[in-house]
Amino acid sequence: MEATETNKDILRGGQFLVKETACEDIFTPEDFTEEQKMMKEAVIEFNDREIVAHRDRFENKDYALTEEVMRKAGELGFLGVAVPEAYGGLEMGFVSTLLTCDYISSGTGSFSTAFGAHTGIGTLPITLYGSEEQKKKYVPKLATGEWFGAYCLTEPGAGSDANSGKTKAVLSEDGTHYKISGQKMWISNAGFCSLMIVFARIEDDKNITGFIVENDPANGITMGEEERKLGIRASSTRQVFFSETKVPVENMLSTRGNGFKIAMNALNVGRIKLAGACLDSQRRVTTTAVKYASERKQFNTPIANFGAIKLKIAEMSTSAYVGESATYRAAKNIEDRIAMRVASGNTHQEAELKGVEEYAIECSILKVAVSEDIQNCADEGIQIFGGMGFSEDTPMEAAWRDARIARIYEGTNEINRMLAVGMLVKKAMKGHVDLLGPAQAVASELMGIPSFETPDFSEVLSEEKNMIAKLKKVFLMVAGSAVQKFGPALDEHQQMLMAAADILIEIYMAESAILRTEKNIKRFGEDAQKEQLAMTKLYLYHAVDIISIKAKESIISFAEGDEQRMMLMGLKRFTKYQNMPNIGAMRKLIAEKVTAENKYPF
Known part of the structure; x- marks a missing residue:
């Protein structure tokens, strides 16, 4: 794991509201190490070569291309940045994890979604909650891209109220396996995943339970057709149906009834990574808009010279700068908290789990703020392009459509707003x-x-x-x-x-x-x-x-x-x-x- 400084005053999650923070105690993008700068350049080069260059194919729903590029990302180690070395990953710190997510995600929303679903909610539940046997069996395959992961939580009647799912897990008479039956929807990577984190209810338990389920059609697993979506068109999104799918008892994730906690903590990580995934999209949209405004002439003058366009460029740049500032500040807080817990004797698994959970308020804040900023940025990008911005021949139209989902997944922005305040009040009560x-x-x-x-x-x-x-x-x-x-x-x-x-x-x-x-x-x-x-x-x-x-x-x-x-x-x-x-x-x-x-x- 990367070295990190732990001798500074690190505020607990939510304490920013009642304690003053010294500027010397925060991390900024200008603080990237040489290793992080090299990683950043490698990811940008990969993004330009493998994703941006093929944007049209992604927009034309080339799901095979998404899978192919994901495999290439695995070969280069990008899927295993956060995974411990013991399980085939690079075991880099949380800032490097976020940096990778930031710069790899701006090519298209399709690849960004596939990458985020796999490295986040598809892999992390096992690294954070899995037994040693589960981690050794599955995580190396996920870290290298040999296998891809998916996350099956949402159901037709269970969205924001995730713990109300109806999918059932029934223990077999001989006690060797569970039989899972139910329907899941909006499952990213469903079309090419090898493994799914599935949440189901055992008997009449109050809380759901997590399971690691290998994707085998012969085992009662069927898929719906690819969803027709507003954006992220080459992101495989399907319904998944389970009909008495047999899952060995040793594939229960964590303990019985702990599924809701697993789901919520996985989403905490997903929220800050989603904010990171929106950052370079803002940078690229702003850059694309500025280049067009400098070339496009009206009344014999580049439109970039007009005050109305300057206003838009300034506001777009400002939201990107502020989003960067807040996201990397929180990422380093999480990284330092993880390091402190490791130093005090926690396992990597325990330290990462508690380190991210500590800053759940900040994760929700960032998810809301940055997802709304990229939507506004893309909207203004279309406006700067004028009529051309509404055309599929320019990248702004796709950027706007892809940005829209960010306000919905990882918990809607309305849910995250209420969570942020609710969690703060609970922290105060504790x-x-x-x-x-x-x-x-x-x-x-x-x-x-x-x-x-x-x-x-x-x-x-x-x-x-x-x-x-x-x-x-x-x-x-x-x-x-x-x-x-x-x-x-x-x-x-x-x-x-x-x-x-x-x-x-x-x-x-x-x-x-x-x-x-x-x-x-x-x-x-x-x-x-x-x-x-x-x-x-x-x-x-x-x-x-x-x-x-x-x-x-x-x-x-x-x-x-x-x-x-x-x-x-x-x-x-x-x-x-x-x-x-x-x-x-x-x-x-x-x-x-x-x-x-x-x-x-x-």
Whole structure:
């Protein structure tokens, strides 16, 4: 496993909300090791050669090509980056795992889905929960691409409510095997998988159980036709039917009734990897749009020179920069937490499981934020191309269609929004994150007399860091009051939870950009980071607006009278700039840098 530093202060999952993070304690893409840079270049070269060059074939539903390229990825070791060496993998750290997912996923959504389903939810459940015998038998084949994996959880009546599945597992009379019967749908890689992680219910158990099932049509397994989908057209997606499929008892994954936990923890990893998989797609869409805007002339001028196009280029670049900042920050937190657990005596299996679980809140935040950013980025890419953007002859149309699924799988964005807040509240109840103390401090501050002193914001990013601290108070004010008012019934107020989640998301994303830019200004100088500084300020400006709207919605929905007036006054105080940033000038600066480089250059 790669070496990692563990002597810095690593916050627990969710603690970013109540504790200040030093910029020196976060990881940024500028911190890639030489080994990671070499891996990045190798993956980009593979992506350009094997995936991007054959985009038309993927769009024409060439499922055989997807399987062929997956096999080539296995031969080069890309499928086994996260797999321990003992089972045929490279055993690289979590950052390298994410980096590989990031740069291999931008060729087409079809390959990205196949890759993510195999390396994530198709392989990880065995490496994280499998017995030693199961890992030795199956993981080497999955790591090398000899076999491909699929994940059978969703059913016609069990989507977001995954634990409500009807698929049954019945123990044989001689106790040697289970007979699985049921229907699964939306199964990625179904058309060419050798192995499936299948979830079924034994008798009337409260929770489902996981099984490792080899794909043998002679064993009661049949497939539906390939689904006709909006995007990811060459990703094999089928229904799978099990009819008394025999599975040896030794192929039960973990213990009876532990399937729901396996499913949820596998999805935690899938969520941050999905965010990673959307990053290079944003970079490539932005680069493609900029190149077209520089060549396309209207009124005898390249459209890249028009302010309306500069606005789009600046916003697209900003969302990519912020997504990178937040995703790699969380990835390194996970990697360091895994290393700490290994150092304290945990097995690799235990350490990785608990390391990812620790940052489940951040994984949900990233899944929502980055999946929505790539959709917006692709949409603006179409707009820059104009009528040509609507044509299948240009790559924007496919990018937009492929991006749409990211808001649905690994748990819909609505589910992930509610999960993020729900998990934070549970962490607070367990004492893992102190929300009560800071929330009470904010309540006391609202009752007190506000300071009329003018803060000194002479240092670069000092006002932005102060604003982040105030935005955290907004969340604590709104969420603290809601928890106090609704108590255990908070789960029933989904609109409230969704608004609180948006506040939480914007805080984490904006803070991550601030910390990355601050760290790089300290080592490279402010002049070398002027566009990054502009993107950071631009994103924060939008975040303040979003938080102000969402907090106001919440306050007026559950507070009345003096309480409402006091909270609205507090909201105004906590979202007030001393020096309002010049948004137009910042967008111009960012767009001109991107246009001059003729690509996303950051």
